[in-house]
Amino acid sequence: MLRIAFILLLVCVIWRWAFGQWPWAALSAKPTRSQAIFNARKLLGVEAGAGRDEIKAAHKRLIALVHPDRGGSNGQVHEANAARDLLLDALPDRGADIRVETDEHRPD
Template sequence: MKFLFLAALACLAVRLLAGRWPWELWGPNAREAAEKRALNLLGLRADAGYDEVIEAHRRLMLKVHPDRGGTNDAVHEANAARDLLLARISNRGPDGRG
């Protein structure tokens, strides 16, 4: 019982000091992994800007749209990738950093 209490206390201490839970420090978090998948799907670099995201999304939609033999799932995935990357861009400060 003491071990569980100490482990919980240690987790809270890491959270307060680092701003993240201990398990978030061990590897890429879910958002970083999702951004990496979105960048790969749209064929972009990590520093892609707004116009690049829009253009890459447009090119992908030309390939995966149901009217061109694609699927609704592919369209939803492309839209989600675009939305995630545009949200990341809008959250950056004026100097380009988050």
């Protein structure tokens, strides 16, 4: 039994030396994009099918609550902005909003 414990300890030390972290640190997974989107929705208080206008309105309401002038902190404002940006980036692109003008199509 002592031999197994020693081998396990040796494996852990070698793992730490090889990968720069303890083996159990690799078990805690980093949040995936879907988890980040879920957390952003939860922070802003919007549903899964929320559109651009709903996200912006929820962001505006949250910023009014957490702004440093109202007793909030800069960190809370940054979290709200990151949540808004993540949700807006996750929306499907409708495609008709942006036009690229080239010299060939530019009116004279």
